[in-house]
Amino acid sequence: MPGPSAELVQQLYRIPPDRFVAARDAAVAEARRAGDPGTARQLARLRRPTVAAWLVNLLAIQRPELVADLVQLADALRTAQRELRGPRLRELSAQRRAVVGALVAEVRKLAVTESDAPPAGRLPLAEVESTLNAAFSDVDVAEQVRAGRLLRAASYAGFGEVPRPQLRLVTGDDEEEPEEERPARRPGTQRGRPEAVPRPDRAAERAEQAAQRAARAERARQRRALDRELAKARTDQQRAEAELTEAAGQERDDVAVLDGIEAELAELERRRAVAEQDLSRAKLARRAAERAVTVARRRAGEVEAAVEALAAEEGDADEGGGAGD
Secondary structure, three states, X not given: OOOOOHHHHHHHHHOOHHXXXXXXXXXXXXXXXXXXXXXXXXXXXXXXXOHHHHHHHHHHHHOHHHHHHHHHHHHHHHHHHHOOOHHHHHHHHHHHHHHXXXXXXXXXXXXXXXXXXXXXXXXXXXXXHHHHHHOOOOHHHHHHHHHXXXXXXXXXXXXXXXXXXXXXOOOHHHOOOOHHHOOOOOOOOOOOOOOOOOOOOHHHHHHHHHHHHHHHHHHHHXXXXXXXXXXXXXXXXHHHHHHHHHHHHHHHHHHHHHHHHHHHHHHHHHHHHHHHHHHHHHHHHHHHHHHHHHHHHHHHHHHHHHHHHHHHHHHHHHHHHHHHO
């Protein structure tokens, strides 16, 4: 059954949630105009992702190789947990923390390039981290993350599938003796009837019982080793979860600090704008005062010249009058 192309669906899920519905409805209308009602119906069923889910989708679409590494590491971690391989589990858990931290940092970088993304201080990075961690314990979440079609953030409730090992204490009575180890019946005897022969060698019986005790002891030793390995794996899990909780709390604190700094920056920007306006007005007033000074100086010069001319005329008149006398 034909439907929307993978490229179209990927393009829709790359759009920020605020514009998703409008873009989806436009794609539905386009499909109907093209005479493809089936594609239109499938597109109409697409749901808007949350901001955290959109960020994870953006990561899967923009950096698919990083998400592929995460899915591969998740598979390896689940395998190590099922097989209770402690050293390998600790190594992969350390890799998990490093990979998730790097992916969250990459999400922050990608969000900066998106025009309609929330401010850096308001990105739900804790939900993104929780979703990426959930991919390690839930195969379905890992597949949704890889496909870039996540609708909402996933909760992280431990890492990996750690099934309780199916152990059973086997006693000597539970085992069936191999045929070759059973005492051979003498010719002429029948099963279930006592043999009319001398009693079997007690040394052989003691050796057989010692072998059974040794086998039971080996199984008990193996069980204790598995129990210790399981306890250590669970301790590592609890430690890792505590580290996650601490890291998430630190992130929230850092986000609060960043929000405060951004608020201070906004206030400084406002004060800067006011100061720039005051400076502009002061410059205009200074220029007006400079023009007034220039006009006043020119006028003073003109008056001084007129006074000097008048004084000169008066001097000439006085000299002329003296000569007449």
